[in-house]
Amino acid sequence: MPYLDDPLIIFTDLDGSLLDHHDYSWQPAQPWLDKLSAANIPLVLTTSKTPAEVAALQSALHLTHQPFIAENGAMIHLPPGWRTGDEVPFHINGAGYSEIRQTLVELRQRYDFEFRGFGDVTPNQVAVWTGLSEPEAELAMQREASEPLVWFGNDLDFAYLKKCLAREGLALTRGGRFWHVMAAGAGKGQAVQWLSERYQQKRGQPVISIGIGDGPNDLSMLEAVNYAVVIKGHHDHEMPLHRDDISHVFRTSEFGPQGWSQGLSHFIPVF
Ligand SMILES: [Mg+2]
Incomplete structure (x- = not known):
């Protein structure tokens, strides 16, 4: 059982996990956020959002001195104190964003694939697709290493697009509303592993990681950590975890930030 004075790191998803699915509030998690902060335990936001979208939230949560993981693991942001030389x-x-865009545009020209990515459309169109306001859509369009797209073609062509992308070292993953094109093998799990190793090097001792998430795009993260909190989701997807240490997995009965706190209280004893 991990204690607050252990070398802990916590990786958390945002929407539906730390943030309420409906009103984006994290209020019910505040007592635990205060405990983590008092114990100097790093909390790493690990999300599908872009760095531009995460920045404001990270600052509101007083976490700007910590790294964060954006675009489903395709990008890891390091704070100034972490950069050497x-x-x-x-x-x-x-692959970075411009490289991904270039590959997509070339493939579309060659094979007449029917899709539109964020890079093809206006902020107004992204706002219509997502339900975001236009200024929010602009932040969601500032991408570093992944491209969301809407597919309008048939299944056969889609399978072929997938094959072409694989040849270029890219993969398609399903998000809530979009397909996401990013480097094959990039995911929240891979990013969590990379960052855990960096923490380990910095501290010169093994770290104990806790992952918290509610959706299918969190599964690789929940498999890469020592302790996994699976938050009850507002969706029908099963959340199968391939791990043997069942006692290190906790599935909450509460949603969002209530479930977030429930999960931490389950694993970390507080005196
Ligand atoms: Mg989520």
Whole structure:
């Protein structure tokens, strides 16, 4: 059982996990956020959002001194204190955005694939697709390492697009509303592993990680951590975890930030 004075790191999904699915509030998690902060335990936001979208939230949560994981693991942002020498402020798993866009545009020209990505449309169109306001849509369009797209073609062509992308080292993953094109093998789990190793190097001792998430795109993260909190989701997807240590997995009965707190209280004893 991990204690607050252990070398803990917590990786958390945002929507439906730390943030309420409906009103985006994290209020019910505040007592636990305060405990983690008092114990100097890093909380790493691990999300499908873009760095531009995460920035405001990270600052509201007083976490700007911590790294964060964006675009479903395709990008890891490092705070100033973490950069050595001429290191850039982020680490990208595989291909960057312009490279992904170029590949998509070339494939579409060659095979007449019927899709539109964020890079093809206006902020107004992204706002219509997502339900975001236009300024919010603009933040969602500032991408570093993954491209969401809407597919309008048939299944056969889609299977062929998938094959073509695989040849370029890219993969399609299903999100809530979109398909996401990103480097093959990039995911929340891979990013969590990369960052856990960095923490380990920095501290010179093994770290104990807890992952918290509610959706299928969290599964790789929940398999990469020592302790997994599976938050009850507002969806019908099963959340199968391939791990043997069942006692290190807790499935909450509560949603969102209530479930978030329930999960931490389950694993970490507080005196
Ligand atoms: Mg979620």
